[in-house]
Amino acid sequence: MKKYVIGAAALAAFSTVAHAQSSVTLYGFIDTGIAYVNNEAGHSNWALASSTTTNQFWGLKGTEDLGGSLHAVFNLQEGFNTNNGKTAYANTMFGRQAYVGLQDDKYGTVTLGRQYDSAVDYLGPIALSNYGDGNNLAAHPYDNDNLDDSFYINNSVKYTSATYNGLQFGGLYGFSNQAGGFADNRVYSFGVSYSNGPVNLAAAYMEINNGAGGPLQTAPAATGGALSSNDMPNFPAQRQRVMGAGGNYTFGKAQIGLIWTHTMFNNATGPMVAATPASFSTLVFDNYEVNAHYALTSAFSLSGAYTFTDGRYGSAGGSADPKWHQVTVMADYFFSKRTDVYAQGAYMHAYGASASSPLALAYINGMSPSSTSNQVVATVGIRHRF
Secondary structure (H helix, E strand, O other): OOEEEEEEHHHHHHHHHHHHHHHEEEEEEEEEEEEEEEEEEOOOEEEEOOOOOOOOOEEEEEEEEEEEEEEEEEEEEEEOOOOOOOOOOOOOOOOOEEEEEEOOOEEEEEEEEEHHHHHHHHHHHOOOOHOOOOOOHHHHHOOOOOOOOOOOOEEEEEOOOEEEEEEEEEEEEEEEOOOOOOOOOEEEEEEEEEEEOOEEEEEEEEEEEEEOOOOOOOOOOOOOOOOOOHOOOOOOOEEEEEEEEEEEEEEEEEEEEEEEEEEEEEEEEEOOOOOOOOOEEEEEEEEEEEEEEEEOOEEEEEEEEEEEEEEEEEEEEEEEEEEEEEEEEEEEOOOOOOOOEEEEEEEEEEOOOOOOHHOOOOOOOOOOOOOOEEEEEEEEEEEEEO
């Protein structure tokens, strides 16, 4: 009997140590509200809207202490729609992120799987569309630079450095996984950030070669590559490049941010949200955003952004210089650290494209395109974190 008691005590002690060395966390985000759109395909619309401000998800993440400064890490994350309970990504269990890797406190982290690109990691936190809990309505037209993380990278290896006196850097490579097609449907990106007191600065670059696309794409994507059918950009292209830089400054209860991104497409089709997508030999977007946040109290804050997007394209039907003005404002009240309610509005005006081009129509991210060059969205909602 004494042996059994000693054995049970030893097992209990081992279980305690093992639990102390590793952890698994269930987490997630829910965002649902009521939205009014003045024009979607020529009609006004009242709707129960899912993920108006923040992409909804649930996930499992964990870490294990391997000794010294080394840890094993993983993250499995799936998006969903509260309106109908469906997953956000077809034929997937963890469509937003799914990776495993090693983290060293001194030298950084290497992870492998489905992950964010460097534009999302480094420039996203400066843009209103991805700041804090995010604001999807504030994404730049067609989320052309992916700062609102419209797509994710499969087959990717990512390195993120430790932070050295405020400096952090990293990069990602998404493999095509195709024999004889190394450059077909691959992605690579890199970025750097610097934080010192009230100042935050960042820059990043991303390139997609023969990315995911549909039947209209000029160069069909390789099956099983870096981008899947769930990750089709609004302009599938033979080549997409994104570069940008920005920063923000905090003083007292206020913060002001500036960001510029430059997106270039070669042999692109889109936008895929249009009733009749067009073909472009060249397509360029320059996005200039200024945003601001102000905490009136510890629970109540205001935020907003103005973005001017200067575009140009060439096609068989001619060339043009489309432009967009976009304004987004939001008021947010926190009942607790986990639950808040919000009211927000967004306005877009598009001009400069030929009348027959789908780019002549306004399109606020998350809605359906307008039938005119203007679109207005207003929404109130509730968010909960767990």
